[in-house]
Amino acid sequence: MRKMRYLSGVATIALDVGKCVGCGLCEQVCPHGVLAMADGRAAIVDRDGCMECGACVTNCPAGAVAVTPGVGCAAFILQVWLKGKARASCC
Amino acid sequence: MTPLSPQPGGADVATSGCCPPQAAREPGCCFPDHPPGDDAGQPCCGGPQAPAASPMARPGYELCPFVETFLNTLAGPVPVVATRLDRRDRLGTLGARLGYGRDGYRAAPGLYAVGRPGTKDPVLVTADYKLTFDALRRELHGVDAWILVLDTRGVNVWCAAGKGTFSARETARVVTASQLPLVVSHRRLIVPQLAAPGLDAREVKRLCGFTAVFGPVRAADLPAFLRAGNRADPAMRRVTFTLGERLAVTPVEIYHARKWLWWAALAAVLASGVGPAVFSLTAAFERGAWLVAALAAGLAGGAVAVPVLLPWLPGRAFAVKGAAAGGLAGCAAVLAMAASPVPPAGGLGVAAMLLVSSGLGSFLAMNFTGSTPFTSPSGVEREMRRAMPLQAAGLAAAAVLWIASAF
Numbered sequence: 001m002r003k004m005r006y007l008s009g010v011a012t013i014a015l016d017v018g019k020c021v022g023c024g025l026c027e028q029v030c031p032h033g034v035l036a037m038a039d040g041r042a043a044i045v046d047r048d049g050c051m052e053c054g055a056c057v058t059n060c061p062a063g064a065v066a067v068t069p070g071v072g073c074a075a076f077i078l079q080v081w082l083k084g085k086a087r088a089s090c091c
Numbered sequence: 092m093t094p095l096s097p098q099p100g101g102a103d104v105a106t107s108g109c110c111p112p113q114a115a116r117e118p119g120c121c122f123p124d125h126p127p128g129d130d131a132g133q134p135c136c137g138g139p140q141a142p143a144a145s146p147m148a149r150p151g152y153e154l155c156p157f158v159e160t161f162l163n164t165l166a167g168p169v170p171v172v173a174t175r176l177d178r179r180d181r182l183g184t185l186g187a188r189l190g191y192g193r194d195g196y197r198a199a200p201g202l203y204a205v206g207r208p209g210t211k212d213p214v215l216v217t218a219d220y221k222l223t224f225d226a227l228r229r230e231l232h233g234v235d236a237w238i239l240v241l242d243t244r245g246v247n248v249w250c251a252a253g254k255g256t257f258s259a260r261e262t263a264r265v266v267t268a269s270q271l272p273l274v275v276s277h278r279r280l281i282v283p284q285l286a287a288p289g290l291d292a293r294e295v296k297r298l299c300g301f302t303a304v305f306g307p308v309r310a311a312d313l314p315a316f317l318r319a320g321n322r323a324d325p326a327m328r329r330v331t332f333t334l335g336e337r338l339a340v341t342p343v344e345i346y347h348a349r350k351w352l353w354w355a356a357l358a359a360v361l362a363s364g365v366g367p368a369v370f371s372l373t374a375a376f377e378r379g380a381w382l383v384a385a386l387a388a389g390l391a392g393g394a395v396a397v398p399v400l401l402p403w404l405p406g407r408a409f410a411v412k413g414a415a416a417g418g419l420a421g422c423a424a425v426l427a428m429a430a431s432p433v434p435p436a437g438g439l440g441v442a443a444m445l446l447v448s449s450g451l452g453s454f455l456a457m458n459f460t461g462s463t464p465f466t467s468p469s470g471v472e473r474e475m476r477r478a479m480p481l482q483a484a485g486l487a488a489a490a491v492l493w494i495a496s497a498f
Contacts, residue, residue, distance in 0.1 A: 001331055003402035004463075007470040028305055028323075029287035031330040032465065052467040053253070055287035069288075070468030071253060073461025074409075075347070077472055 001032075011050035012068040017041055019064035026056035026065055035065070155198075156180075157228070162204050166270035171204045174232040180225050187222050188339060190346025198224040200242040202269035206235035210276040213317060215306070216262060217283065218243040218251050230310040234317065237275065241265050249464075252289030259291050263298035271301075281306040281313075281321065284328060330464040337398040340462040344394050348455060352390065355451075356383050362490060366497035374497065378435045381428050382493060385444035388424040389451025392417030397456040401463075409456040409466070410478030417452015421445045440496035446489035450482045 013034065022040040032049040035042050035056055042064065054069040071077075079088035147154055147161060156179055161168035176184075186192040197219045205228055214237040217227050224240060241261045243251035251257035262280065266272070282290060284305045292303040307316050307327035316323050359382040364375030396416040397404065404412035425441050428434055436444070457478060460466040 001329065001465070004332055004465060005407060006466050007407050007473060010469040010473055011467050012469055025292070028328065029284060031285065031308060031328065033325070033329060049465075050467060051465050052469060053249075053288045055252075055285075058289065058291050059287055059293075061293060068469065071461070072463075072466035072468045072471045074457040074471050074475055075461050077468065077475060 005048065006051070008048045011047055011052060012066075013044060013047060013050045013052065013056075014066045015042060015044050016064045016066075017043070019062045021062045021064075023061060025059045025061070029055040029059050031055070157225075162207070165273040166202070169202050169204045169237075169274070171207075172228050172238070174205060174228050174230075174234075176225055176229050180221075184222055184225065188342055190343045193343070195245055196221045197245040198240055200240045200265055202265075202271060202274065203238040203240060204236075205231045205238060206233070208235040208237050210274070212236050212275070213281055213321075214239055214271065214275060214279070214301075215281050215313065216241065216286070216303075218246065218248045218257060220245050220247045220251075223247045227310045227313075230313055234314055236317075237271075239265055239269065239271065239280070248283045249285040249288075252286045255289050257286045257289045259294035259298055259303075262290065262295050262301075262303070266299045266301060278302060279304060281316075283310075284308050284323075285330075332401070332464055334399065337401060341395060341398045344398075344455070344459055344462060345390070348390070348394065348458070352386070355386055359383050359386060359447075362493060363497075365494050374435075378440075378497065381424070381435060381440070381444065382447065384424040384427065385421055385447040386451060388420035388444075389417040389448040390455065392420035392448060393452035393455025394459070396420065397452070397459055398462075408474040408478065409460050410453045410474050410482070413456020413459075414449040414453035416456065418445060418449035420452065421448025424448060436493075436496045438496075439492045443489040443493035443496060446485045446492070450485035450489065453478060454482050 015035070020041045022037070022042070024037050024042075026035040026042050027037050031053065032046065032051060034044060034046050034050045036045045037043070038045075050067070051072055052067050052070060054067055056065045057067050057069065076088060145154060147158070155170070156177065157172050158170040159173050160171050162171050163169075183192070183196060187196050198221050200219050212235045215227065215231075216239045217223055219240050219242055224238075227238065239262075241251075241257060242265070243256045243261070244254075246254065246256065248257055262282070266280070272278075278301045280295065280301045280303050282292070282295075282303045282305060285308055287305060290303065292305065295301060295303040304321050305323075306313060306321075307323045308330055309327070312323070312327040316327060360375050360379035363377075363379035363382050364370045364372060366374050368374075393413040393416060396419075397409065397413050400416065401412070405415055406412050421444055425444055428436065428441075428444070457471075457475060460471045
């Protein structure tokens, strides 16, 4: 996976360390190792590895992580542009 | 393996339509005067007798071929599934991978068993896409566990989580509907890690009292995860995109593109007929063949070379990788044309062909983002906004150059 990197500087993930309760669930659910625990608090260690799947956001008990969720699929985004969000479908 | 469903012509002698009229009947055929039940194994008129109905057959139901037997529990009989895939499963997998029969390829939601689980054995939660269900059970050889299949509308774990159908609510619904609390004494579910975008583990606990533990990304790591006391090492928590995984998602992209590609080929042939004689059918086919070859090169570059060569193609944006791969394949098409006895297009035509193959390759590669496990929507949208105007301009320029090359 290290050889396959996507565009840099685009991911919308944001972490409010002040709100973090240190449960470690975000580190557990992230499929790309974007978040890791350091000194009992979560930290973003690989922002550009984020694919904005939203696993961390859904499972953060403190609402400390935020991301603009979506599907990283050109065909889907094209459908949203053409037909609108409500009528777009993906595989 | 037991038969799929009750077989006609088994022991249902009274309704059998295979007998000749009364007068022509030979003694011993079907139902002469011997009592019912006496004819087991007796050949009836016309061929050997079909095997008796499976003892598991029930009126109105079809027995799934992957069910080996049923396990009696306090919540009623639970199907025990095979851990080896048979020919039908493999054919189904092939169809789903190619794109045929992909919709509605599902396993019924509810509780299943693998091995001979008891009240203390783990409960593994999964999606109802048959490909997912098969991928899970094939890894569970030698494991005793319960499998809880959610109704994810025939969609795999990760995509269903993204759509919100693989959720805490759905998990709680199936836990209740299948009467799981009667079947197991513990209160713990192992949910796939990739369900996390749609499934809030704490909400599962709130809704049905079961603690949701995130299992590994891949079903293949489940036995090791269970052996380690429900612990995943870091590698089990990361998605990969190996050559094999990339090849598995390649055919379905081509399947999706096939509809408009036929129209593109038709348009290419029609555009090739335009020339000094207004429209020439001969030119449409002779020149059209080369423009279609350029389209084919774009397809090979964007939909085949990009997935295969993904880590090694230049650029991070898929549109760039696809333009490179499509352009390179287009060069091959141009060389083939140049080697033909009477090349039907000169420099302008060559430029048009290269624009077509790199433009199509770029567009198809961009579409492949949806099949990868690492592209972010923000990134895809950014590259689409930059690449699509260029792709459209390339297509328009190609059309002008190709028609101009006929004059």
